[in-house]
Amino acid sequence: MDCIFCKIIEGSIPSKKVLETDTVLAFHDIQPAAPVHILIIPKKHIATMNDVEREDLRLLGDIHHAAQQIAEQFGIKERGYRLINNCGPEGGQVVYHLHYHLLGGQKLGAIHH
Ligand code: AMP
Ligand code: ZN
Numbered sequence: 001m002d003c004i005f006c007k008i009i010e011g012s013i014p015s016k017k018v019l020e021t022d023t024v025l026a027f028h029d030i031q032p033a034a035p036v037h038i039l040i041i042p043k044k045h046i047a048t049m050n051d052v053e054r055e056d057l058r059l060l061g062d063i064h065h066a067a068q069q070i071a072e073q074f075g076i077k078e079r080g081y082r083l084i085n086n087c088g089p090e091g092g093q094v095v096y097h098l099h100y101h102l103l104g105g106q107k108l109g110a111i112h113h
Contacts, residue, residue: 005041005097019070023062026070026102035105036074036081040066046098049087067102076104 007013008027015027018038029037042059046052052060064083071077081104086092 001045003045003095003097005039005095005099006045009041009043018073019066021062021066023059024066026066029101033101034103034108036076036103038070038074038102039099040070040083040102041097041099047096048093048098049085052098063100067100070102071104074104080104082108 004013008015009025017025017027019026019040023044024040024042026038026040029039040063042056042063044056044059046056046059067081067083068077071081081102084101084103085099086094086101
C-alpha cells in the first residue's frame with residue numbers, strides 16, 4: 001500500500017518510536033511544531049476520522065491511553081498538552097492514515113479568539 005505511515009509501521013521507512021502496543025504506534029513528528037510533537041496512529045490503516053467504524057472505536061480509546069502515557073513519559077502530563085486530529089482538506093490533513101498530534105512542552109496558542 002502506498003501509505004507513508006503504513007510503511008513506518010512495517011519498518012520500511014524509519015521513525016523515532018516512542019511507544020508501541022499491539023494496536024497503536026507513536027513516533028516523533030519529522031517537523032516538530034512544539035518541543036514535544038508526537039504522532040499517534042492505529043496500526044490498522046484507516047484513512048480519516050470519517051472512516052472510523054463502530055468496530056474501530058476501541059482503537060480511539062487505545063490512542064487516548066497512549067497519549068496519556070506519552071505525556072507522562074515526556075513530563076508534560078500535569079503541565080498540559082494538546083491532542084489534535086486533522087480531518088480532510090479544510091482540516092489540514094496531509095497524510096491520509098488516521099493520526100493524532102500530541103503537542104506540548106510550551107504554552108500553546110489559543111485556537112479561538
Ligand atoms: P497532518 O497535516 O495532520 O496530515 O500531519 C501529517 C504530519 O506528519 C506532519 O506534521 C508531518 O510533519 C508528519 N510527517 C510526515 N512524514 C513523516 C515521517 N516520515 N515521519 C514522521 N512524521 C512525518
Ligand atoms: Zn496507512
